[in-house]
Amino acid sequence: MLQIKNLKLILDGKLIINDLSLHVEKGEIHAVLGVNGTGKTTLAYLIMGVNYLPDDGKIIFEGEDVTRYPISQRAKMGITLAWQEPARFEGLSIREYLGLGNGLKIEEIENCLWAVGLPPSQFLNRAVDVSLSGGERRRVELASVLTMKPKLAILDEVDSGIDVVSLPHIVNGIAKMKSLGSSVLLITHSEVAVEIADKVSVMCAGKIFKTGAPKEMCQWFRENCRVCDHINVPD
Amino acid sequence: MITTKEEYEEIVEAYGKAGGNKEALKSREVASLVIHESRVLSANQAEGIRVKWEQKDKGVRVELTVEEGKKITYPVHLCFGVLPKEGLQEIILRVEAQADSEVNVIAHCIFPNAVNVIHKMDADIKIGNNAKFYYHETHYHGEFGGVKVIPKAKIRVGKKGVWESTFSLIDGCVGTLDYDFEIFGEEKSISELIVKVYGKKEDDIKITEKIHLDGKEARGLAKSRLVLNDNAKAIVRGETYGNAPLARGHVDCVEIVNGEGVIARAIPVVYVNDKQAKVTHEAAIGSIDKKQMQTLMARGLDEEEAVKIIVKGILR
Numbered sequence: 001m002l003q004i005k006n007l008k009l010i011l012d013g014k015l016i017i018n019d020l021s022l023h024v025e026k027g028e029i030h031a032v033l034g035v036n037g038t039g040k041t042t043l044a045y046l047i048m049g050v051n052y053l054p055d056d057g058k059i060i061f062e063g064e065d066v067t068r069y070p071i072s073q074r075a076k077m078g079i080t081l082a083w084q085e086p087a088r089f090e091g092l093s094i095r096e097y098l099g100l101g102n103g104l105k106i107e108e109i110e111n112c113l114w115a116v117g118l119p120p121s122q123f124l125n126r127a128v129d130v131s132l133s134g135g136e137r138r139r140v141e142l143a144s145v146l147t148m149k150p151k152l153a154i155l156d157e158v159d160s161g162i163d164v165v166s167l168p169h170i171v172n173g174i175a176k177m178k179s180l181g182s183s184v185l186l187i188t189h190s191e192v193a194v195e196i197a198d199k200v201s202v203m204c205a206g207k208i209f210k211t212g213a214p215k216e217m218c219q220w221f222r223e224n225c226r227v228c229d230h231i232n233v234p235d
Numbered sequence: 236m237i238t239t240k241e242e243y244e245e246i247v248e249a250y251g252k253a254g255g256n257k258e259a260l261k262s263r264e265v266a267s268l269v270i271h272e273s274r275v276l277s278a279n280q281a282e283g284i285r286v287k288w289e290q291k292d293k294g295v296r297v298e299l300t301v302e303e304g305k306k307i308t309y310p311v312h313l314c315f316g317v318l319p320k321e322g323l324q325e326i327i328l329r330v331e332a333q334a335d336s337e338v339n340v341i342a343h344c345i346f347p348n349a350v351n352v353i354h355k356m357d358a359d360i361k362i363g364n365n366a367k368f369y370y371h372e373t374h375y376h377g378e379f380g381g382v383k384v385i386p387k388a389k390i391r392v393g394k395k396g397v398w399e400s401t402f403s404l405i406d407g408c409v410g411t412l413d414y415d416f417e418i419f420g421e422e423k424s425i426s427e428l429i430v431k432v433y434g435k436k437e438d439d440i441k442i443t444e445k446i447h448l449d450g451k452e453a454r455g456l457a458k459s460r461l462v463l464n465d466n467a468k469a470i471v472r473g474e475t476y477g478n479a480p481l482a483r484g485h486v487d488c489v490e491i492v493n494g495e496g497v498i499a500r501a502i503p504v505v506y507v508n509d510k511q512a513k514v515t516h517e518a519a520i521g522s523i524d525k526k527q528m529q530t531l532m533a534r535g536l537d538e539e540e541a542v543k544i545i546v547k548g549i550l551r
Contacts, residue, residue: 075535091548101535102535
């Protein structure tokens, strides 16, 4: 489904993504686990085509080299991204936001809201603006990804800052994506979120260090990554 | 009263095309006023609302009174327009919402064929104690940009009174706009001015929103949203004066610049002369937010579609 080969990105003379390779299978939830500043979000952006183009390496999606494709083209192929801090839209209702470009019926949109624990009667007509809390906005973002039924959903720390009551709704939304046939690249620094993954890759200093089963990788992460003078620590 | 039936039918038709409710203009239960150029074509009073007019040398003088304690069930509909390519409309508007009254006024101003049209409104509005007045004005201009719109209003809001207005000029070319609304709010009053304008081509836009919070605990918001394309120019002055204890005011201006020749300026003025008053402001001028664009494009929209969605939301 997704093959990243020897990806490299240098920003201001600093190596941010360092010869990174990663393979995501069809229908799997693949978590990328790493502490802050390891380049996880940059990796998500490179896959989606946001902000940067790699200096070297390839991003292959369903056999097609998409490394230099614009965002819209990747989205039309079935890749999408849920931002860690999603944008706010003044004057755009959740109903409209979730209906963008997918032609879904209202019942289907409502189902996507239910899947992330947001009752449609309370949320459909609210605006996707600053009136939503951070947690609500992230759940709306997740619902929006669900409406797309993507082939690959890149979820960038969608669990970040979510309270313990809401976290199961996020997990439920991710599970729903898998059940609909989507592959999920789950970017996180939380071991709790990783539990839902089929496979986990540990990332440090712009590189994938190890890939394996969630329990094994969490153990390795705890023992090796909590104290780490990796190269992305600010000067 | 209808003076010229054909003229009336024409303007009502244009009113419908501009999004107005034609049936409301014809209903006996709904207060309404139709003015073409500087002539009143029809006026309907309803329970609790009195409408008087007088033809003056310079335009038409209209008096609208909402009687004390009356809560008007149906919105009042106003239709102001000039249908020919050239023309002048001058309206002297005197409004009094008496104490404890409540009314919602919907105005449509239509200039679909304008090449050289001037629309002037000079309004003096008194909102009584505990009265609530909601005023929504929507403009429909043609594509020629030949309209000069000059709405001026002075509004006095009594104790615990509410004034909320929206001025929206999104359809067609603006032409020249010189909007100037000034409010004086007494104790515990609420004053809100919202302006939404979509500037294109060579449009020249000047917006002045002033709120004087003169009474204790008076509140005010001066909000503007502009999107500017092509060579449009805009200057927005949002002024709020906190002159009384616990007065709270906010100036909020966003101008989206989306054209090579656009010039956008914002001048917020926040003034406080009471140690317990507080006035804040935020102003943002710039291109369409990159992250918003990327978010919509990651949902499969192309760049043009994404811009449309964002602009539509801002101006809604």
